[in-house]
Amino acid sequence: MLDELQQLVDDLATELQRSVAVDDVAIQLLAASAHYGAIDPPRIDSVLARRADAAIVAHVRTFGIDHAVDPVHIPDSAELRTLPRIAVPLRDGSDLYGFLWLIDADPPVTPSELTMATKGARAITELLRHNAAELDDLQAQDTPLLAGLFGDDRDRRDAALAAVTGPDRLGAGASLRIAAIRFRDGDDDTAEAARHAVTRSVALRQLIGPALVAPVGGYLAVVSRAGPRPPSAAWRERFWSTARAAEPALAVGLADQLPGESPAASFARAAYAADVAQRVGEFDGFACWSELGAWQLLFGLPWTPETALELHPPLAPLLRPEHRLLATTLLTYLDSGGDAAATVAALHIHRTTLYYRMDKIRDLVGSSWSTGTGRLGAHAALVLATRLAPSS
Known part of the structure; x- marks a missing residue:
């Protein structure tokens, strides 16, 4: 999907002779064209980091882009070092999939260019809508798989593990990295919307690669192939910022499967790390099991x-x-x-x-x-x- 998205962005940029960028709903960069004309430091930073600075995200949201139907003009900001921008919502009815961005300077975007951009945005919206539907279908498949993988029935667990580490999912011999995402207390509709946002996060899947994502016992489990151990500080920071951008009210616990350890035991450690991350301020919402220190000694014990x-x-x-x-x-x-x-x-x-x-x-x-x-x-x-x- 990302290759197709990049092609659409490049084609539109060539047609407009302007830089084009596409973000998801959390304003995490999905694709950016080559630079044409005026550019500002925040655009360069977002391309390098694959995400926008939090201050800029907060700034552009004040212009109502999350609820907009038509393009939104955003003035420049000397404080944030941004040039004027146009945000074109990538919307299909009530469903918002992201934003298409144009720099509105040197020279400003003309009405005919905005018409072309809006037409291009419709094609990008359709691609993102189709991808979201595929991710929803994947979650429907992942839910019984992860229930079996983390369950008590040995036959179901073995069958699920064979499927998860099969060639169509994570690949043979995969050692697992498990993230348990815990949403803070709220009504059921809010929690469901939060799970939906993370499940559909293209930026998150872009970071971790093939993954299974499904609700498990009050958490959203994200199961992927284990990478370098422990995960690098840069990887952890990007995972946290990407997941949190998709839905700010959450805590994340991360655990890599140990040799000989069952996936259920790995998930239990990840879930406990998420609990610690949520309840202990020093972790600020994100905790790796390997970095819990003395909190590891309390695993499985009541906090009394x-x-x-x-x-x-x-x-x-x-x-x-x-x-x-x-x-x-x-x-x-x-x-x-x-x-x-x-x-x-x-x-x-x-x-x-x-x-x-x-x-x-x-x-x-x-x-x-x-x-x-x-x-x-x-x-x-x-x-x-x-x-x-x-x-x-």
Whole structure:
């Protein structure tokens, strides 16, 4: 589909002798022509990054492009370094598939050129509509496959795995990369629209390649071939920004299948990573299992004060509200790998203050937290207790 889209964009640009770009509904770049005439830095940046800057996305949306039926003229912005633009909605009735963009400068777009662009937009809309229908059909096939792949029935699981790793899907011998996308609480219609937006995201599939996408147990599962491990920072950032652009209100957890691990176990780890990403602010909505750190130790456990105490009972006195400062100090020390200098820097305190607090901690709970498995349990207990504590 992308090759056909690129050809339509190139043909229209040649006809107009103007640069043409096509974005999806999330304003993620799908195709761009060679440059003709005036160009601005944001256009160049979007071609290189395959997505527009968030500030520019917010700016153009203020002109009502998401609900427009006819072309929308957007003035230049000195602050954003943008030239005037025209957004032609790629719309079929109530369904919006994206936008066709023209730079409206040097010289401005003429009425006849806009007529040609609108005609070209109709052909592009039809291509995107057809592709969306194919993706909807694929999801209908993916839903029973992933239900079997992650289910308890061994025969169904084996049959689903054979189909998923067959030549028509991910390919023989594929090791799986599983993303679990969790939508924040809302009404059923909103959640369904959110799942629909991500499922139809051409930019997301452009990034990850062949994939199976379907709802699984309250999440939207995205199953693709595993790439380099761990995934690069650039890949993770692009996956997150692309998925979030399709539907902002979500959290993503990512897990690569381990050798000998069942797909169901891999999905469970990805789903847990999504839960952590949604509930723990430091992850900002996206978490790889491999980067959860001490949160891995809480996998499968309820997030309750009782669990925190059970993980390391000697810490009980430290977990009382009146000792929150000491608990935060010990958690920061453990997060810093026992490095006093790093702890001092993180807490913005003097080294002697740290030593004073550590002595107080030892007086209160002893030193069972300082070695071996005791340190693991104490770290997990403090992570959970700090998360559960009310904000001061």
